Amino acid sequence: MELLNRYLEAVRKHLPWQRQDDIVAELRANLEAQLEEKEAALGRPLTQVEAEAWLKQLGSPMQMAAPYQVQQYLIGPALFPVYRNVMKIALSWCTIIYCIASATALIVKTPHFIDFLHILTNVPVILLTTAAWVTLVFAALEYTTTHYRVKLPGITQPSPAWSPGSLPPIDSDAMPGGKRPSYAKSVAELIFGYLFLIWLLLIPRYPYLLMGPGADYLQSLPYRLAPVWVPAYWCIVALNVVQVGWLAHNLFRGRWQKPQRIAHLFYKAFGMVPIILLLTAKDHATVLLKNPALDQVRLGATLDGINRSINWSMALICAIAAFQLVWGITKLILNAYRKRATLAG
């Protein structure tokens, strides 16, 4: 039957090349026996339409051949949980390192819009490259464990060193019904928050509250803080006023035990404002000379070094704060999604 021959030749193309002839010969014998029986029952050969319907019922040549191929996962179920964890860690570290490196590069030279654009457009490329390398390593590991299971029996087994005692403690904030802050703790937070605010407001008038005896020494130095510190300082004050106000509000409304996840995210976001103000200071100058006309030649290089160090530190803090903020938002979204799925399910 010509149609059956064409079908078997099409199946052959998808079979493992070492066993093609053998498998096709066996399929031919089985299918021809089936065909003969059908024709004997009908008392005539199958028509073209009937033959097509029969072969269609067997499945496409690719479907027929697929089960003869060696069953190989790219990353199988035994390795997949490890792969997912490693991927998360790799992508997180990659993002952190890239943010720090980019911030450093921006500080070293005067940044332009095109530099920011270049950094942003590079993010997907770097993340995809990292993901590709992790996947490649795990695919190789999967291949090795599948093909050398007898020689390497322990490769996907859990480590015998694992102990339930080493499990991380439960995050009471994330756990429904977990430990909530007590009234005494909330009152203490409010009192100390208020005292901290007063201390913060007194610092400009009495610098020794911050520096101690070092305040007099700093006064004698030929350096002073740039004007950009003023709005940054008031941002910190404003943030603390909001925090104390919110604490007092929750306490008097009897809501101190309610989770404050969104408020904490707001504090984190608002806390980045003074850092960004300092980072975007004109010419990255957060410290200036008291008498530039006199000291520029002598102390200019030292001043540049001080400003560069401050900028670098601020960029690092900003990157960490941004990462924490993104992480917090992601957790909030995931919790909301989980809660909704639980309610729906």
Add this chain to the structure above:
Amino acid sequence: MTIAENLFENLRLELRRGCLTLAVLAQLRQERYGYTLRKALADDGLVIDESTLYPLLRRLETQGLLASEWREEEKRNKRFYRLTPDGEQMFAQLLAEWHAINASVTATIQSTINTSL
């Protein structure tokens, strides 16, 4: 196919998968070639697609549970399969396991029916 039908189909296939191997091993205590094996299984109520049965025979042979040989029958070369001694032993073990599972599941279902009544 609706989601519920699709889910049923997946669970049904999962349930059948292990039983098919047992049924094939049971049939191949007597020598057969692919098509007659498929017919024998179908006659017993176990219809298996060609694309499932024939590769399964190859896998069982690779695992040393079946032996095969090409032989002419009715003027046509056919590949005949039968159980190897290892296959006989494996079949006995799987059969015992299947009886145990069957008894446990039946007892569980029976006890839940009695409880609900």
